Amino acid sequence: MTLLDTDRALLETLRNVFPAAQHLLSEPFLVSISGLPLSEILEKLAKSDEVGEAREKFMTIYPTLAPAASRLFPGALESLNLVADLGFEPIIVSAKTSTNLDLLIEHFQLPVRHKFGGLHGVAKAHTLSQNNSILYVGDQESDVLAAHAAGIPAVRIIRNAHFHPPTQAEWVLKDMLEFARWFKVWSQNIRTE
Secondary structure (H helix, E strand, O other): OOOEEOHHHHHHHHHHHOHHHOOOOOHHHHHHHOOOOHHHHHHHHOOHHHHHHHHHHHHHHHHHHHHHHOEEOOOHHHHHHHHHHOOOOOEEEOOOOHHHHHHHHHHHOOOOOEEEOOOOHHHHHHHHHHOOOOOEEEOOHHHHHHHHHOOOOEEEEOOOOOOOOOOOOOEEEOOHHHHHHHHHHHHHHHHHO
16 A cells, blocks of 8 residues: 555455355445455455455455555555665565565566565564664554564655654655656755765
8 A cells, every 4th residue: 555556356355255244344334444454454354254255265365356446556666666776675575465566566567576464564674674664654553663663764655745643653654646746855864975
């Protein structure tokens, strides 16, 4: 949800997995589950003894729907290219499973060589540290906490101008277009420090 809008893919998959729960699967529900690991989302919709089966169904259906139901956020591709053009190595650290992450990266031809899936929240910190990351950009407060646990600053993308959640991020930007402009200045400043 930083580079790709996958909300529709998630919602369509959940509607296929839980056809009797259509009344629950609305925009407000989507907002309430944004950024949660899949297991926590499924626990909200399935009985505890049905979560495993629901996960299997989800993992079968999602890859068939996700590419067509997802879209690149404006500025995402340009931002990845800019980061590389300025001499940095962009990496993706995501809560999406490695399989689904690879599927989406390939479908949208995202220019990244290093990608790590299946990591949520602070669990991302180790991977960020291992890859000598110097900045983390994410759309959830859990991304900010992961960056700080790795000892690096965070940029939080908050697209809704009317929603100002508390954040510990060093910078808050409205989208990836703004990030590209911001990153040019930031990268020059860190090189002169």
